[in-house]
Structure formats: structure tokens, C-alpha cells
Amino acid sequence: MNLHSLFKRDVTRRTVLTAGQVVPDPIRCVQCGICSYSCPINIDVRQHAWLGKPIIDSHCLTCGECVARCPRGVLRFEQIDVFKGAD
Amino acid sequence: MNQYLIIGSGVASISAAEAIRSKDPEAQIKLLSDDRHGYYSRPGLAYYLTGEVPGDQLYSYPPQAYKLLNAKFLRGHATRILESDHVVEVDKGIFNIPYDKLLLAVGSYALKPVVPGIELQGVVKLDHLQDAKHIIALAKKSRKAVVVGGGITALELAEGLVANRVKVHYILRGDRYWGNVLDETESKIIEQRMKEDRISIQYHAELAEILGKNGKVVGIQLVSGEQIKCDIVAVAIGIKPRLELATASGITVDRGILTDEYMQTNLQDIYAAGDVAQSLDTASGKRVLDTLWDPAREQGWTAGLNMAGVKTPYRKSPAFNVTRLAGLTTTIIGQVGGGQDSDIYGIARGDSETWRDIPDAIVAQNGFNVNRLRLMVGEKHIMGAVVMGDQSLSTIIQRIIANQMDITPIRAKLLEQGATIADVLVKYWTELTLSNKELAPTSIYQS
Secondary structure, eight states: OOHHHHHHHHHHHHHHHHHEEEEEOGGGOOOOOHHHHHOTTOOOHHHHHHHTOOOOOTTOOOOOHHHHHOTTOOEEEEEOOTTTTOO | OOEEEEEOOSHHHHHHHHHHHHHOTTOEEEEEESOTTOSOOSTTHHHHHTTSSOGGGGOOSOHHHHHHHTOEEEEOOEEEEEGGGTEEEEGGGTEEEEOSEEEEOOOEEEOOOOOTTTTSBTEEOOSSHHHHHHHHHHHHTOSEEEEEEOHHHHHHHHHHHHHTTOEEEEEOSSSSTTTTTSOHHHHHHHHHHHHHTTEEEESSOOEEEEEEETTEEEEEEETTSOEEEOSEEEEEOOEEEOOHHHHHTTOOBSSSEEOOTTSBOSSTTEEEOGGGEEEEETTTTEEEEBOOHHHHHHHHHHHHHHHTTOOOOOOOOOOEEEEEETTEEEEEEEOOOOOOOTTOSSOOTTOBGGGGSOOSOEEEEEEOSSSEEEEEEOSSSEEEEEEESOOTTHHHHHHHHHTTOOOHHHHHHHHSTTOOHHHHHHHHHHHHHHHOGGGSOOOSOOO
């Protein structure tokens, strides 16, 4: 890893913490449950993937455990525009 | 009140029950299955074997979802359908279940090689949760396994056994892994990673006999006469749809149960979905088998809607599967080439026949060892793709293929020597989606 990618990762991480949510791509999902099993606060991520819904649980830490551990690349972070509707 | 009976307990069954419930809140829905574990994530068995997820976690449907579904789950083996009476005979007549609409989603089973010694203790397959539990228990007292077969399941078995501290020797009949889906480079990447995981691979090796002592496996013998000592023989040579019930009941079958575009069989009020169904692909006019999770879910959903009276044709999406091959996330979309795989008969699990259609296409490829992208570039469309490693492009490519988007503007760029395919695709996609918001994907599972 070079210096640039290290900093880039840090920026991405901060962006996710402030304005990101986990979004599933249901057709990739086979309901193995590694995501729910990895969630430190027991959010049933898998059920969100089944229903094709983003993890909108306000308790979600956006820690990225589910995104990283999913063996099929089902989950990704998507930026939400927190200022949407304000203008 | 309508009575719906679904035979099977896999994802096609659950999806069909959800679709029926979404249209008919009063319906009586029954699911009959002989699998004592009921509904769980079958593809998740691979991760249970590697220890990434406990067995209990594979039961994916939460209690509140069962409550909403409000269906009755019955244990038993359907032996015959009495079509004229609209009744299913269970366990050779121990009891009968009446139905108005019936769905057959009974799945498929793993084929076993026809060789002497196949019945010995220590010969395993990966079909059910029970099989996975058996493998884990057996691994505790075993030292060496030989894996026979090809495709995703063979690799899952090999990796699962390694994770359970069993030395694995993988024999291939041909000269490379999964030769009818992967190209040579892709096979080599996977084989290299297997070797790094301490799996030894032997090419041009064909199983002749499984050797036993006191009813237990002690080794194998190859056609060449060579003998290899082992305690476990894990087989994954392909699967076969469960057709016994259909053939005993006058339902037309080919390789699977033949259905029309509404997932209906030749008999009135009887439908089929999932691994067992050979469904009509309206785009090609062919009837094809799929052994993938998402098509099973879609077929189940479509069958359920039609059973509930909402006439809905099944529109087959381009074959799409994501899997992890030797630790490398790999997405296979659409048609990716011809080739032969002498380790698989028919179709392997996690596979689709579409992948082997040879498109009139040129291969453009990019990437290096662990991130690799292969596109099958047709005259106007991208016909298929294999994305290994970094998956950020795979969703975009899947949509470009599924929407049959005209790639004429970028075709020349894609085929240029040393083209940066990824950049060209992303630019193309960004411009397209900015001008056409409707390309955003929509889920079919909405009531």
C-alpha cells in the first residue's frame, strides 16, 4: 500500500462514518448470513439483503465488518446526501 | 379459500410462498419436504465447512418472516401426484394432501461416480446441511482426502477440508480447473491459489476405484493403476434434477421438468421452479436448466404469482453468479465461452448452461494475477464477462449485459491493444446513467 492509498482510505472511512450507509445488491446474495454473524450490534443485515433494502438502522456503526466479510461482494457503502432537501 | 401446496423447502419454495401470500392473504399455504433441516442457505454450506459461519446461522429466515408467511411446514416424501383428484400422495399413501395449485420445487441431487467402492464409509458429497455436518465430523478423524470432480462444489469441498485440517489431493481428468467456464489464465490463477492453500493437484487423473478396508475408505486407484492413500473421497461430478415424482405422475420431463414461460408444467395447476425446472427462456426459445440461487428465487416468485392468478411471464436474466474461488471473489455473467470440462457431467451446481453458449464475440481482457476482467465483446453488445478479484465493476457490467446496451460507441476502444477496459466502461456507464435514470435496477420482489 502506498501513501496515497493510505490517505485515500482514511478519507473514505470518514466520509462513510458521516454520510454513508450499507446497501445490498440482492441478486448477488445467497443468504449465507456471514454479514449478520459479523455485525457487532446484531443487525440482521442478511434480511435487509433479502428485501433489497439499505441498512437504515440508526444503530448501524458503519464499521464495515459486513461489507468486508461478505464472500460475494453483496454489500457496499453508498454515500447519502445528508444535506439533501436543505436547499 | 385456495389451497396451495409447495413441494420442496429451498429458496424457490420460500419465494413462491412469499409471492402467493403477497397476492392472497387468506390462502392456505403448505410446504412439504423430506429435508429435516427445512429452509436454509444451501450455498452457505461452503462457508460452514470453512468455519466462517456456524451451522445454525444458515437458517436465514427470521421468526417474524415465518409469522408473516403464515404457511404450514410438513415433513414427508411426496411419492405421486393424483392429478385428476388434485391430491398428492405422501410416503406411499400414509397420508394425502389436497391442492388447488401445486408447485414442484424439489431441487436436485449430487451425482456419484459409478466406480467400485462408492458405497464405502468416507465417500462424501455436499448436497445438504447433513452432508456438511458429516464432513466436519469425519474430518476430525481423517488425515488425507482426495477430491474428485469439478466446478464450484469441488473447490468448496477442497477448501472446506483444508480448513478442517485435512490434507487435500485434488484429481482432475483434464489439464485444468473448470475448463468449460473459465479460460486458461483464469484456471491457472485459481489452481495457483489452491496450491498456495496446500492443495496438491494432479492432472489427467481419472478415478477407477475407491479402495476400502472393513467398510471404510483407505485409498483410491486411478485408471493408470496408481494408488493414492486417503481416508476421505469427496465427490462433486455434477448434479441431477429430482425427476422421480414428476415422471411417476405423468409430467413431461427432459433433463428437468419442462415448463412454459409461466412456470407451468404440461399438467393443469402444476408448476415447477428452481433446480428441477427446465424453464423456457423466451429470448432464445430454448428450455434451460439453472442451478443458481437467484434464478431459483425468481422462478419461485414467478410461479407463485401465476399460481395466485397473477399472470406473469418469467424473464430469464443473463446467467449471473458470484462465487469465491480459492479465496478470490469471482462474478460470471452471461455467455463466457465454450470449452469442455471433462470433470463435470451435464451441469455443475452454481452453474448455468448459458455460460457455455459460444457467442459470436471477441475476447478483450485486462488485468493481472488477482484482479482480472474478461469481457466477451459482441458486434453491438457485451455478451458476457468474468470479473475476478475487485468487484467494483461487476454490477455495472451485469446491467450493461442485462439491458443489452448498445456498446458501438466504445467497441473500438475496448478492443484496442492494451485498452484500459475498466476506465472505458465506467465512463460509458456514467454518461449513460446521467442521461437515463431508468436504468437503475428495480427489484422484482415487490407486491
